[in-house]
Amino acid sequence: MSIPAGTLRAEMEARRATGRRFDVREAIGLAVPLCTQLHALHAQGRTLFVHPSSLGYGAGGALQVIEELAHNPPALPRDRACLAPEERKGGEGDARASVFAVGAILYELLTNSSVGPGMRRPADVVPDLPPALETVLGKSLVADPKHRPSDLAALAQALYQIVPSASEQPPSADASHLDGDDEFEVDINLSMMPPTGHAEEPRVPSAPSLPKIQAVSGDGPFAVAIPVNQPNRMPGNDPTRKLADLKAALESDPRPRYVVIKDGMDHGPFSSVELLQQIASGSFTGDQVLRDTFSAEERAIQDWEEFAPFAEQAKLNRDIVQEKRALEAVVTAEKQGTQYKALIGMALMGVILAAGAGWWYRERANKQRELAVQGATDRVAIEVDAGLEGQKGAARAGGARPSGGGSFPTLGGGMSCEAAQARYVEEYKLGNNGPADLTAGAYGNVLNRGTYLNACNVPSSMSVNVCAAVQNGRAVGVTVTTSPSNPTVSGCISSQIRQMSFPSHPRLDVARTTFSAN
Numbered sequence: 024m025s026i027p028a029g030t031l032r033a034e035m036e037a038r039r040a041t042g043r044r045f046d047v048r049e050a051i052g053l054a055v056p057l058c059t060q061l062h063a064l065h066a067q068g069r070t071l072f073v074h075p076s077s078l079g080y081g082a083g084g085a086l087q088v089i090e091e092l093a094h095n096p097p098a099l100p101r102d103r104a105c106l107a108p109e110e111r112k113g114g115e116g117d118a119r120a121s122v123f124a125v126g127a128i129l130y131e132l133l134t135n136s137s138v139g140p141g142m143r144r145p146a147d148v149v150p151d152l153p154p155a156l157e158t159v160l161g162k163s164l165v166a167d168p169k170h171r172p173s174d175l176a177a178l179a180q181a182l183y184q185i186v187p188s189a190s191e192q193p194p195s196a197d198a199s200h201l202d203g204d205d206e207f208e209v210d211i212n213l214s215m216m217p218p219t220g221h222a223e224e225p226r227v228p229s230a231p232s233l234p235k236i237q238a239v240s241g242d243g244p245f246a247v248a249i250p251v252n253q254p255n256r257m258p259g260n261d262p263t264r265k266l267a268d269l270k271a272a273l274e275s276d277p278r279p280r281y282v283v284i285k286d287g288m289d290h291g292p293f294s295s296v297e298l299l300q301q302i303a304s305g306s307f308t309g310d311q312v313l314r315d316t317f318s319a320e321e322r323a324i325q326d327w328e329e330f331a332p333f334a335e336q337a338k339l340n341r342d343i344v345q346e347k348r349a350l351e352a353v354v355t356a357e358k359q360g361t362q363y364k365a366l367i368g369m370a371l372m373g374v375i376l377a378a379g380a381g382w383w384y385r386e387r388a389n390k391q392r393e394l395a396v397q398g399a400t401d402r403v404a405i406e407v408d409a410g411l412e413g414q415k416g417a418a419r420a421g422g423a424r425p426s427g428g429g430s431f432p433t434l435g436g437g438m439s440c441e442a443a444q445a446r447y448v449e450e451y452k453l454g455n456n457g458p459a460d461l462t463a464g465a466y467g468n469v470l471n472r473g474t475y476l477n478a479c480n481v482p483s484s485m486s487v488n489v490c491a492a493v494q495n496g497r498a499v500g501v502t503v504t505t506s507p508s509n510p511t512v513s514g515c516i517s518s519q520i521r522q523m524s525f526p527s528h529p530r531l532d533v534a535r536t537t538f539s540a541n
Contacts (some may be wrong), residue, residue, distance in 0.1 A: 031086060032075035032102065035131065040287045045132040047152060048189045049084070054129045055190040058179035061121045064088065065175065070115035073124035074102040075131070099214050100328070102290040104137035108166050108319035119173035126163025129182075130216075138164060138215050140281075140295065140315060141272040141329040145216075156185050161214045162201050166317035170210035183434075215317055217276035266332055273299065273329060281315050283324070284312040302333050305341055309334035385399055431529045434499040436521060440490035440533065447492070447531040463491025469525050479515035481505075487538040491520055496527030 031053075038044060045053070063071065071077070076092040078086045096113060103111065107123035110116040116124065127138040135147040139467050143158060146152045148343050159181050172178070175197035181194055203209050208340075212218070218536060235379040273295035281298045282291040287308065293301065301307045302324065309325030324334045436445055481487060485505050492500035501520045503513040 027092065029079055030076050030092075032082045032099065034080045035075055035135075038137050044135045044155040044507070047149065047156065048186055048404070050129055050132040051088050051156075052189040053084065053132065054125055055179050055183050055193055056123055057128075058175045059087075060086075060088060061125070062118070062175035062179070065118040065121065067416045070117055071121065072096055072106065072110065072115055073121050073128075074105040074133065075128060076102045078128075088284040101131070101137050102182065104139050104490065105131070107168065107171075108317070109168050111319055117173070118175055118446070119171055121166050121175060122163050122172055122178055123165075125175070125178060126160050130160055130164070135143065135362065137317065139329065140276075141269055141321070142216065143275065143279055144219070145431065151281065153185050156182075157216075158519070159185070159201065161211050161216050161447070162209050164215040165213045166215055166319075167213045170208070170213050172201045172203065175202050182296075212278075217265050218278070266336070269329065269332065270299065280315060280317050282314045282316060283307050289314075298330070299333055302330065302337050305337060307334075309338060321397075322340070362498050382506060431531070433529075434492075434494055434531065436499045438492070440492045440500045440502035443492035443494075443531065444533055447494075469523060470520075472535050473538060475519035475523065476516065476538065478519055479512055481512055481516070481538075483511070483541040486540040487510070488535070489516065489526075489537070490535045492531055492533050493502065493525045493528075494531045495529060496525050498519070498523065498525065499531070503508045 026036055055077070060499050061071070064071065071088065071090070071093040072095065073093060074090070074097045076099060077089055077095075080086060081088050092527055094115065097106065105124050105127040107116055107120035110120050125484045130136075130138055130142070130145060133145050133152070136142060136148070145157050146154070154399075159178070162172060163178065174196065176194060177198050177200035179193040180196040181198040181201055183190060184198065201209065205437065241384075275295075277296070279292040279297070281293045281295070282289050283293070283298070283301070290307075298307075298313075305314075307324060309331065310323055312321060313324045313327060313330065314321040325331050432447055434446055438446065470489065476487065485507065488504045488506075490500075490502040491498045498521050501517045503516045503520070505513050505516075
């Protein structure tokens with residue numbers, strides 16, 4: 024959105040950038056001939072968008088309506104603020120709308136501020152402003168077109184009479200038409216300018232106050248007074264100061280004029296004070312629509328230059344509160360989590376200790392049982408070194424077992440030699456005695472024959488190790504290993520041994536034999 028060069032808007036922005044504004048004489052000198060020019064155009068039936076960007080600003084300071092720009096709605100926010108409320112829906116304005124436009128342009132020339140919420144009375148900005156000028160501006164800026172004057176010639180005459188030397192005399196007109204006629208009366212209460220406050224009683228100027236003394240250093244003629252440190256004033260560009268000034272300007276207008284659209288319903292109207300309170304409490308947020316019933320402007324609160332800072336501040340406050348609550352929730356959760364973790368850790372430690380104690384007791388019991396079994400039983404271990412074609416060695420160990428009577432665990436078949444031995448030791452009960460064991464030779468005569476190897480086609484280059492756990496005349500556990508390893512041959516030999524018959528005895532005996540390769 025660029026500013027058209029050579030327009031009144033360009034001159035106004037150039038002065039705003041350097042902190043300057045038009046004085047009363049300059050402003051009236053521009054407004055009077057503008058009113059006369061607009062009066063003539065509207066008399067011809069013309070309708071226009073009158074704003075600073077549609078007015079040419081000549082070298083001598085004269086204004087000229089640029090009709091090709093005056094037929095397009097303005098894009099700059101400050102230009103839009105100069106349009107009458109009825110024009111903001113997109114239609115060009117008549118003479119009544121141009122009266123509002125002239126008043127809005129004149130107000131911005133004098134104050135460097137736009138017409139709208141939070142606008143100050145011109146006399147608060149320009150101390151020496153003629154009271155009559157503020158009255159004329161109040162009548163021109165009536166928001167409701169039904170209560171706004173429409174006579175631009177009367178407006179020109181009224182402005183000329185305030186400072187006659189500021190411009191050429193306009194055509195003769197009755198300035199009283201600004202107050203209405205028999206069918207029309209201006210309602211100043213509907214003006215965009217805030218109403219006049221209560222008049223203050225005149226006060227007698229007081230003498231300058233003496234500085235406050237904090238302490239006195241020294242005695243006699245050399246005593247030095249130490250003044251109290253005065254608080255530093257906030258600079259003019261301080262954000263807090265600006266926010267406070269804006270709040271004061273908004274609160275200067277006590278009229279209920281603002282409506283907020285929330286959840287599809289209108290809420291209000293509110294005065295500026297009430298609206299700011301609602302925003303601060305979080306009842307209204309920046310994304311909700313605000314309508315100024317005076318100017319008919321309607322947009323989100325965060326898009327209003329006057330209310331956006333307060334909506335943003337309220338949002339920051341809500342975010343801070345939410346972050347504080349979230350942090351408190353995290354701290355509480357972490358505290359509870361730490362307590363739970365400590366309890367779980369203690370419980371796990373108890374379980375581990377209990378499991379360790381149980382394991383230790385079981386291992387101790389097993390050791391005692393194994394020692395008892397080993398002390399009560401004397402199993403025969405038969406180790407034979409035999410060739411594939413005949414016996415090569417005799418049994419290396421054997422002997423008789425002590426006699427006695429009793430019962431012994433009876434094992435099922437299908438186990439390995441080591442598994443049968445372990446199962447027997449596990450199930451053996453102390454205090455049982457049986458009949459006398461068989462001799463080692465009784466088992467060796469069966470296992471050492473080696474005839475069962477022939478059925479499995481064992482090659483002469485293979486060595487075979489056999490372990491057989493025998494009980495009640497049959498092999499209840501067999502383990503066969505070959506070198507080189509051959510699972511098929513091992514399985515075949517194991518099957519052959521399980522089918523063999525051994526001397527019967529209720530105790531478990533283990534016999535081992537080895538067939539070496541040729």
